[in-house]
Amino acid sequence: MTTPTTILGYNIVLTIADKTVVGTTSNTLDIKKKIKESITKDDKGNAQRVPVGEDVTISVDNLINVSGTVAEKLYRDDVIDLALADDLVAVSYSAVGGSTYTGSATVDGYSETSNAEGDATASLNLTISGKLAKTTGA
Secondary structure (H helix, E strand, C coil): CCCCCCCCHHHEEEEECCEEECCEEEEEEEEEEEEEEECCHHHCCCCEEEEEEEEEEEEEEEECCCCCCCCCEECHHHHHHHHHCCCCEEEEEEECCCCEEEEEEEEEEEEEECCCCCCCEEEEEEEEEEEEEEEECC
16 A cells, blocks of 8 residues: 655645746645536425536735746736636646646736735736646556
8 A cells, every 4th residue: 555645735736827927835625526417206295416517716825027038937017917818728737746727717816915024926817718628647
């Protein structure tokens, strides 16, 4: 029997349009089942529940970096441009040693927070359009 491997947070990677958000401090992946519920006379008043899909959301929190020269990174202005566009973006969510899941997403929100003493931070929220599909891995 193999021993389970704990994954450290920096080994989980979200890419948006083949780039990572610079200064990422955390990612969140939420999968919630969509359930269709029905009651028929045959059910004698007992509700029947059937899964009919998922609502998948991904969020990323990061320290704001205004500019840089790393081509594989999304900087502040890049992320704001994505948030203002009405286009779907390609996303990939993976863990080292695990599977990679890909799909298309809408950017549902972007927010920045700053104060006089701390680092400026940002949060980006995405919702998968269609399926988040396993493309590689275990």
